[in-house]
C-alpha cells in the first residue's frame with residue numbers, strides 16, 4: 001500500500017554541470033580555515049580538514065552533523081574560500097584553447113561570428129537529441145547568407161532553432177545518446193581545430209599573441225613589438241608581457257600545513 005502511494009516522476013532528461021560558488025557554500029557544512037588537521041593530542045582540529053562536522057575520522061568518533069557513527073555517516077561537504085580567482089583545473093585545457101583563440105587586443109574570439117552562432121545553436125539542438133536538425137543547420141545558415149548578405153545571423157538562427165524546438169515539443173524524435181555525444185564532440189573539436197587558429201583577428205586585424213601553458217597551472221602571453229632603431233631598421237622584439245594567475249588548489253593548502 002505504502003509503495004503505491006510513493007511519489008514518482010518519469011525522467012525526461014539528465015544533464016551534468018558544475019556547482020556555482022553559491023551552491024557549494026549552501027551544500028557545505030563548514031568553511032575550512034585551519035591548516036592543521038590534528039592537534040598535539042591527535043584529535044581533529046576545529047575548522048581543519050578532519051573537522052568532525054564533515055564526518056567521523058574513525059570508530060571512536062561520532063559525526064557532529066548527523067550524530068551517526070563511522071559506519072553510518074555518509075560524510076558531509078566542506079569548502080575552502082580561495083583568496084584569489086583561480087582556474088578550475090578541470091577546464092584548464094579549454095581555457096588555454098579559448099585564450100589562444102582570442103584576440104588580446106579587442107577581446108573577441110578570432111573566428112567568424114557566423115561560426116560561433118552556428119555552433120551555439122547546433123549544441124542547443126543536440127541538447128534535446130535533434131541530430132538531423134543540428135546537421136541541417138549549416139545548410140540553413142548558408143541559405144540565409146546567400147539571401148541576406150547583411151542580415152542578422154544570430155537572430156535568424158535563433159528563430160529557426162526556436163521553431164524546430166517548438167515543433168518537436170510533443171514528439172519524441174531524439175537520436176541515440178551515443179550518436180548525439182559523438183556528433184557533439186566532433187563539432188567541438190572541429191571548431192577548435194579549424195576555426196580558432198587564425199593568424200589575424202578578423203575584428204581588429206591585430207596579429208595573434210603567442211600563448212604558452214606551463215604545468216597546467218600558468219599561462220604566459222608573449223607579445224611582439226616592432227622597435228624602430230635610429231638607423232630606421234625595424235626589429236621585432238618578443239616580450240613575455242603578462243603572466244596569468246597561479247593555480248591554488250586543495251593540494252597546495254594541504255602541503256603548506258606540513
Ligand SMILES: [Zn+2]
Nearest residue numbers: 063065066073
Ligand atoms: Zn554525518
Ligand SMILES: [Zn+2]
Nearest residue numbers: 103106201204
Ligand atoms: Zn581583435
